[in-house]
Amino acid sequence: MKNRTVGILMYESVNELDFLGPYEVFANSDYIVRVPLFPPHVAIDPLQVDVRLIGKTRGTVTCEKGLRVEVPYSIDDCDNLDVLVVPGGSGVDAVSADAEVLAWIRRVARGCEWTTSVCNGLFILTAAGLTADKKVTTHWAALDALRGTGATGPVLEDVQFVRDGPLVSSAGVSAGIDMALWVIGQITTPARARLIQRTMQYDPAPPYTAEV
């Protein structure tokens, strides 16, 4: 199986779980090869997935809720990606106005198998011109804004993620986990995605189930 490079766009005030959910999923793609969690009869094909945090420049980014994370790659370091993940967060507007970053997104997306967004990260892809006439989704609180400004295709709600061609947009924050699991299952096999899910013990059961 061909090794892959996954790039996650990082910027000031990116939401923490928006980027970290997909990071954990994709990083587990080869972690499950290296760490023997499963019994020997579970065959796991070798696969290296290089997950890169990529900023406009290298350095340290302060996320939306204050987490400070090192960003080891700049957009100038990364011309070829197989998967691009654009997380959301309160810093989306600044990135959506940054012509240099948008040009990089357009350029790398051309070579990507999958171009993805989490939450309102979709607005960055829209600013880059990659969502025209596409079926998309975003965080529930941003659906009206999306319909009002950026979207020229159908805006879906009450879904975890939406695929339209090589574009996959997910709903808010934690929905990026479901989206990334789906993408790795498409790149590899659903069985491998299930091993990753099992490694993350992702059997979610929110404890207070009544509606707000």
Place this chain on the structure above:
Amino acid sequence: MKNRTVGILMYESVNELDFLGPYEVFANSDYIVRVPLFPPHVAIDPLQVDVRLIGKTRGTVTCEKGLRVEVPYSIDDCDNLDVLVVPGGSGVDAVSADAEVLAWIRRVARGCEWTTSVCNGLFILTAAGLTADKKVTTHWAALDALRGTGATGPVLEDVQFVRDGPLVSSAGVSAGIDMALWVIGQITTPARARLIQRTMQYDPAPPYTAEV
């Protein structure tokens, strides 16, 4: 409502989502006050929740899959916490052998409303002597080891988290999200936990549902 301080223990090779899931949940406790996602009729009481990443020393920690995160607090900075979160990861053994960190855990846990673990972070609490005769759980792949070595009380499996008095242990990795939502619902109200869940759009739907 009394403001709270949540401390998350950080160490070399901590699992990324183990610590970040609870971080996101607890940090949203006051984020939802500051950011108007909900319509005005949804009353949200003011509440500050100070979420601190705490290491044996301040500095930068390299997590299990390579993420590098700044840790702004040391154990010497933090004598009083309301909630302690001990995440898991491949670095658990080293921490479990660190008498200074274990002594700190014992000391702060005495003042905590809730002492919690994610994944094999439970082994650190066990090494600190805080799980004797308690009902506990951990990552599925660590259940046998837990039964063999540390546990003197019932070890539960196939549950997202287990509460025994002020001790709450959760299953692997992403189960920390469910656990943290439950804890914040106990500290505040289930309604507030639901608002946090909604903010994180945590309506999980793993995409490949067949069993491994």
